[in-house]
Structures are given as structure tokens and as C-alpha cells.
């Protein structure tokens with residue numbers, strides 16, 4: 001690992017980061033009218049605080065890069081991290097990918113190696129010896145628990161490695177040295193941490209899980225299992241497909257409108273410009289006056305904001321919630337994106353665990 005000395009890195013090189021005409025170094029926040037400029041900071045070798053746009057072109061393009069949440073990194077008893085695709089051994093999607101999911105394209109042995117690399121990187125390994133030599137010989141990753149994710153609101157509390165793979169979209173634990181993980185490639189990974197009772201939860205939130213309030217329910221489950229009070233919880237919403245790119249169908253909006261009173265704040269509409277219509281308005285003549293036919297409208301959903309609203313509704317103070325502004329589709333050279341790669345891609349992982 002190379003230690004980058006600079007505390008501030010240049011933003012992306014001067015190019016269109018998402019093909020939609022936004023200038024380099026700008027990312028969309030929840031408010032689509034307010035592109036915010038953000039800056040990633042290197043905290044230690046290969047670790048990047050994720051409250052901003054991570055440089056996708058560093059001097060070492062394939063350097064291992066782990067994203068850590070600013071509000072979680074001061075907790076010395078906590079191990080956590082959001083992986084990126086950089087610095088792995090997979091070759092099936094892009095050479096040097098850190099694919100952490102057992103996808104049908106990638107070899108199991110390679111994914112195992114990538115997982116071990118990532119877990120070592122975030123410090124989720126037993127390290128009996130203190131010397132560098134001892135660490136090299138004896139370190140091995142803690143047990144890692146993943147789910148067969150099914151876009152549900154099913155949440156499991158685990159105290160040991162389960163005998164068989166569980167199906168669901170949330171995992172909770174208060175057991176030290178047991179890692180809980182979510183795998184994504186556009187959906188949002190969310191980590192919840194009880195700073196008082198030392199318990200953690202991870203959640204998988206695509207639009208379906210969000211509509212089922214998986215994270216809101218997760219706050220309730222943490223209270224039920226560990227007595228967690230919302231004011232003691234910190235949340236980190238990791239990188240996913242942001243509202244700049246997440247186009248959805250009308251049925252998704254209808255679904256949200258039927259159950260969230262703030263649903264209209266989660267969607268934005270963009271009128272599709274249509275050069276053919278503009279050139280030949282008479283062809284599109286309807287009952288309206290010439291040239292006044294309705295243009296098709298594209299609808300974009302802000303899943304990160306939807307989950308923030310659920311965390312607020314569950315009682316978390318706003319200051320306890322951190323959201324990555326990284327869009328997986330806009331930053332496809334840093335992160336896996338199901339949409340950008342048309343379904344054939346790897347998986348990044350969000351992991352949380354407790355040190356003894």
C-alpha cells in the first residue's frame with residue numbers, strides 16, 4: 001500500500017463525469033438544483049472518507065481504496081468499510097477488480113482472495129502478534145456473514161456464523177469479531193451503529209426494500225434486540241445509484257406515493273427533449289394546439305434521501321446520519337454499477353463488526 005501524503009487530492013480530471021453535462025468535480029446532492037462540489041480526504045493508506053467525491057483518477061489507478069464514514073471512523077471498537085472496485089484480483093469485468101460477490105462470471109477462489117484482501121484492509125482480522133512479521137503470518141479474517149438478498153424487509157439477528165445462508169436484507173449483531181455484510185452494485189448499503197451498546201446492523205436498500213421500510217424497521221429491531229435508542233444510533237448510507245441516474249417507472253412513484261407523505265420530495269421529473277418532435281411538431285398534433293403536445297417525462301428517484309427520511313422518522317437525529325454522495329453509475333471506474341454495466345458486473349461490500 002502506498003501512503004498518500006497529501007490530505008487533499010485533486011478531484012476528477014476535467015471530463016464529464018456522468019454524461020449529463022455536469023462539470024467535473026461536481027456531484028448531485030439530494031437537491032437536484034444544487035450540485036455540490038466535494039473533496040475526498042485520505043485518512044490513511046488507501047482509506048478515503050466518503051463524504052464527497054472520491055478521485056477516480058489517482059496516480060495509482062488500481063490502488064486499493066476503502067471508503068469509511070466520517071461519523072463512524074472515530075469509534076475505536078468498530079470495524080467498518082465500504083469497498084470499491086479498485087485493487088483486487090478479478091479479471092472478468094475489468095482487470096484488477098475487487099469483486100466481493102460470488103457472481104456467476106467470477107471464480108470463487110478469486111472472490112475469496114478479494115474478500116480476504118478487503119477484510120485485512122479494514123482491520124477485520126485476528127492479529128495475535130504485534131510485529132509486522134507476526135502479523136503477516138498469523139492474521140486471518142473474522143467470520144463474514146452475508147445474505148441471499150431478496151429485496152425484502154427481513155432482518156436477522158445473529159450471534160454466531162449461521163449453519164446455512166440466510167435470506168433477507170438486514171443483519172444485526174452485538175457479537176465481537178463477527179462481521180455482517182451487504183453486497184451491492186447500485187442499491188444502497190446502510191450501516192447502523194449503536195455507540196452506547198456496541199451493536200451494529202447492515203441493510204440492503206434498493207427501491208423495493210426502501211418501499212418496505214427495511215432501514216426504518218431496522219432501527220426498531222435494534223431496539224428490540226439490544227435496547228438501542230435512536231439517539232445513540234449513527235447511520236452511514238454508502239454509495240449507490242443517486243438520483244442523477246436512477247430513472248424509474250411511474251409504478252415506483254405510485255408505490256411510494258401510496259405510503260410516504262413526503263414521496264413528492266423524493267422524485268424529480270425531466271422532460272425528454274425530442275429532436276424529431278421539435279422539428280416536426282405537426283406530426284405529433286393531438287387535441288392540443290400545434291407544438292403543444294406533452295413531451296414524455298422521465299422520473300428519477302432519490303433512494304438515499306428516502307432512507308434518510310426513514311431514519312429521521314425512526315428518531316435518529318439528522319446530525320447522526322451521513323450519506324455518501326458517490327453515484328455508482330457516474331463513478332463506474334471506482335464502483336460496480338448494475339445499470340452502467342447492463343447487469344454484468346461485480347459487487348462491492350459494506351461491512352461492520354465489533355472489536356473485542
Ligand SMILES: [Zn+2]
Pocket residue numbers: 018241242243244245246327328329330
Ligand atoms: Zn449518477
